[in-house]
Amino acid sequence: MAGIKEGPLKGLKVLELGSLIAGPFAGRLLADFGAEVIKVEPPEKGDPIRKWRMLHEDTSLWWYVQSRNKKSVSLDLRSSEGQEIIKGLAKEVDIIIENFKPGTLEKWNIGYEDLKAVNAGLIMIRVSGYGQDGPYRNKPGFGSIGEAMGGIRYLTGYPDRPPTRVGISLGDSVSALYAVIGALMAVYHRSMTGEGQYVDVALYEAVYSLMESAIPEYDQYGIIRERTGSTLPGITPSNTYMCKDGKYIVIGANGDGIFKRLMDAIGREDMRDQPQYATNFDRAQHADYLDKVIGGWTIQHNLEDALKILDEHHIPAGSIYNVEDMFKDPHFNARDMICEMEVEGLGKLKVPGIVPKMSKTPGRINWAGPKLGEHTDEVLKKLEIAKQPIDS
Numbered sequence: 001m002a003g004i005k006e007g008p009l010k011g012l013k014v015l016e017l018g019s020l021i022a023g024p025f026a027g028r029l030l031a032d033f034g035a036e037v038i039k040v041e042p043p044e045k046g047d048p049i050r051k052w053r054m055l056h057e058d059t060s061l062w063w064y065v066q067s068r069n070k071k072s073v074s075l076d077l078r079s080s081e082g083q084e085i086i087k088g089l090a091k092e093v094d095i096i097i098e099n100f101k102p103g104t105l106e107k108w109n110i111g112y113e114d115l116k117a118v119n120a121g122l123i124m125i126r127v128s129g130y131g132q133d134g135p136y137r138n139k140p141g142f143g144s145i146g147e148a149m150g151g152i153r154y155l156t157g158y159p160d161r162p163p164t165r166v167g168i169s170l171g172d173s174v175s176a177l178y179a180v181i182g183a184l185m186a187v188y189h190r191s192m193t194g195e196g197q198y199v200d201v202a203l204y205e206a207v208y209s210l211m212e213s214a215i216p217e218y219d220q221y222g223i224i225r226e227r228t229g230s231t232l233p234g235i236t237p238s239n240t241y242m243c244k245d246g247k248y249i250v251i252g253a254n255g256d257g258i259f260k261r262l263m264d265a266i267g268r269e270d271m272r273d274q275p276q277y278a279t280n281f282d283r284a285q286h287a288d289y290l291d292k293v294i295g296g297w298t299i300q301h302n303l304e305d306a307l308k309i310l311d312e313h314h315i316p317a318g319s320i321y322n323v324e325d326m327f328k329d330p331h332f333n334a335r336d337m338i339c340e341m342e343v344e345g346l347g348k349l350k351v352p353g354i355v356p357k358m359s360k361t362p363g364r365i366n367w368a369g370p371k372l373g374e375h376t377d378e379v380l381k382k383l384e385i386a387k388q389p390i391d392s
Contacts, residue, residue, distance in 0.1 A: 007034025008361035012187070013093040015086075016040065016070065017077070019047045021143060021169050022127045022203065023099030024066050025176035030095075030183070031069035032354050032363040038089070038379055039070045039370075040077065046372040056346050064343055065351045067369030073380070074373030083110050088383045090115040090122060095183050099127040102137050112198045123186040124198040125179045131202035143171030143203055150207025151214065158229040175206040231291075236283040237262070240320070241295045247303040251294060252316040254280050265313035266297040343368045 012035040016027040024039070024047065031037040041047050050063045076082040087110065090096065096115065098105060105111040112124045126132055129141010147153050147170060148163075157164040182199035190196055217223045225233070230240040237259070238252045253262040256279060263272035271293070277283050283290060298306050303319055310317040319325070326332050327350075337353035354363035 007032070007363055008358065009033045009035040012036070012095070014038065014095045014097060015089050015093045016097045017086075017105070018097055018099035018127065020049050020052075020099075021066075021172035022175045022179070022201075023097045023125070024049070025173055026125060026127070026179035026183070027070060027097050028066055028068065029176065029180050032365070033358075033361070034364070035095075037070040038073055038093070038375070039067060040073050040075045040086070041372055043074045043076055043373070046072075046074070050372070056343075061349070064341070064346075064349060064368040068341065068351070069364075069366050070370065071375035071379060072370040072373055073376045075376075077108055077110070083108055085380065085383070086110045087115065087118055089379075091118050092382070093119075093122070094187065095123045095125060097125045097127070097179065097183075101140060102126075102128050102130075102132050116196060119196070121190055121194060121196040123183060123190065123196050125183050125201065126198055127175055127179055127201045127203070129203050131205065132198075132200045141203055143169045143173075143175070146171035146175070146203025146207050149204040151211045152207050155225060155227055157227045159227045161227075163227065171203050171207050174210065175201050175203045178206050178209075231287065233287075234280070234284045236280060236287040237290045237294055239291050239294070241291075241298040243298050243301055243303040243306055245302040248320050249298055249303055249306055249310075250318050250320060251298075251310065253294075254283070256280065258315060259283065261313045262294070262310075262315050265309055265315055266294065268293060268297075339365055341365050341368050 009030060012030070014027060014030050014035045014037040016024060016037055016039040018024055018027070019041075027037045027039065039047070047063070047067070049066055050060055051058075052060050052062055054061050075085060077086065090110075103111075106114070112122075112126070115124065116122055128137075129146060130136035130139055144165070147165065150171065152170065153163045153165060155163075156166060178201045179199065182201060186197050186199055214225050217225065232238055235254045238254050240248050240250050243249055251262070253259050259277065260272040263269060271277060275282070276286060277290070301309070307317055307319065321329070327338060332338055335353070335357070338350055339353045340348050340350055343349045349368065351365070354365070
């Protein structure tokens with residue numbers, strides 16, 4: 001891997017045992033910033049995400065993004081040989097990421113307590129549907145179920161229609177972010193104490209943590225927050241409005257000063273200083289009327305013209321991007337949010353850039369998701385393990 005650039009997590013060794021989205025996304029984030037991530041995949045088929053969505057020559061384009069900067073080792077975790085190899089690798093790594101159903105690794109004799117016995121400072125990240133304990137522990141859990149139980153599905157959509165979903169695997173991705181946060185907090189704790197630990201991330205809890213004021217509002221007032229389409233109750237004005245050319249614009253003017261500037265921008269100076277619109281709380285009592293006023297202005301302007309006027313008045317506003325819009329947007333490109341990487345047999349492939357930006361130690365994309373088992377010999381040679389039993 002000549003020419004690899006190092007990141008802030010240089011020297012951190014991670015063993016990734018999970019599959020599909022939540023666990024591997026956490027591994028990708030660590031790999032983007034320089035951790036050595038060794039991904040263990042079952043022989044022959046590998047991670048199922050290799051075959052998800054659009055394929056190029058039998059490999060998913062998603063795979064190249066999800067597993068970039070990782071090393072692939074092909075290993076049967078159900079075999080005694082595979083389990084012994086995991087124990088050997090566990091001695092050498094800082095973090096293990098897994099997102100199996102709780103109890104699975106214990107059944108294979110490679111659970112946290114088993115591996116802690118060979119590496120007292122080991123940190124294990126455990127991502128599951130419902131967590132490592134509790135009455136739902138043994139239920140199968142996917143991100144979609146976590147989104148439902150965590151509350152976001154109930155709030156997504158319009159009140160007169162069934163609940164819908166966000167068009168991405170949000171529950172998995174939020175869980176992965178918590179997994180990385182937990183991993184780095186555990187690394188910091190270990191640096192102070194020498195102690196390892198496991199980090200328990202439940203998909204439903206990751207989503208539930210986003211529910212803002214829903215819990216105290218229900219506790220104090222018995223309010224059950226409902227679906228409200230494109231608006232947020234009590235945040236006014238903040239909505240999506242149609243423009244003259246049939247395109248939509250999102251306007252967020254719920255700040256008191258911003259609201260005044262918005263009234264200037266749309267020619268409603270008569271409303272800017274009226275007491276019933278003085279604060280967000282006041283405006284929330286007149287949300288429907290304000291949306292009617294603002295929508296009456298946007299429908300008279302094409303999207304581009306409306307954006308220009310609002311920009312001139314420093315009003316937060318934007319169009320609703322699809323992926324083609326992202327490709328064309330100069331800000332996305334200036335911020336390196338659409339990057340290129342080389343994929344063997346495919347050539348140059350555009351992929352999402354790295355988040356967050358760091359001034360001294362930025363993340364890097366060094367290589368695309370690897371072939372199944374591409375690094376098996378390299379990784380296991382360090383343990384002086386022959387390849388023969390690996391794929392049994």
